[in-house]
Amino acid sequence: MAESLENRERACYDALGKEKGNPRMMSQGFLTSKLEKAIGWARKYSLFQYPFVTACCGMEYMATAASHYDIDRFGAGFPRFSPRQADVLFVVGTISHKMAPVLKMVYEQMCDPKWVVAFGVCTCTGGFYDNYATVQGIDTIIPVDIYIPGCPPRPETVLDGLMKLQDKIQHSRQEF
Numbered sequence: 001m002a003e004s005l006e007n008r009e010r011a012c013y014d015a016l017g018k019e020k021g022n023p024r025m026m027s028q029g030f031l032t033s034k035l036e037k038a039i040g041w042a043r044k045y046s047l048f049q050y051p052f053v054t055a056c057c058g059m060e061y062m063a064t065a066a067s068h069y070d071i072d073r074f075g076a077g078f079p080r081f082s083p084r085q086a087d088v089l090f091v092v093g094t095i096s097h098k099m100a101p102v103l104k105m106v107y108e109q110m111c112d113p114k115w116v117v118a119f120g121v122c123t124c125t126g127g128f129y130d131n132y133a134t135v136q137g138i139d140t141i142i143p144v145d146i147y148i149p150g151c152p153p154r155p156e157t158v159l160d161g162l163m164k165l166q167d168k169i170q171h172s173r174q175e176f
């Protein structure tokens with residue numbers, strides 16, 4: 001049964017190869033894809049993150065990176081501490097107005113394509129720090145791709161946010 005299936009598969013490749021006038025395609029397996037899809041796939045599984053960690057959410061960020069949750073399984077386990085070598089900015093913790101220009105500069109130093117994750121309710125909206133010193137959401141300073149809620153977010157929520165970012169990367173228009 002398995003052999004006859006294999007023969008049928010080979011006959012199918014032969015027919016396709018003849019039709020396309022490509023003898024190399026005959027009796028060989030081949031794979032077709034769009035370049036854009038392949039680049040999206042490569043980009044989403046090779047994320048180099050820059051952790052901009054300012055407050056208590058940092059503990060949860062570290063827990064996600066540690067062996068129990070193992071963010072490396074998603075191809076995002078390699079933090080870079082130079083914005084020029086990173087493509088995802090993880091903003092983790094409360095951002096004060098004093099810190100805002102630094103965050104903006106880090107973002108501007110990153111090369112395109114780049115993405116931003118707001119990690120925790122303080123970065124998303126200012127959280128319960130409704131005061132003159134705290135930025136009320138980092139999207140008032142830089143564009144944000146994914147918002148991860150929670151105070152602090154559980155590692156499962158962080159991984160869910162990461163998978164949503166990967167999905168977004170895969171389905172975006174790939175510039176290269």
Ligand code: SF4
Nearest residue numbers: 056057120122151152
């Ligand atoms: S969201 Fe909660 S845990 Fe995270 S930085 Fe703000 S106060 Fe701390």
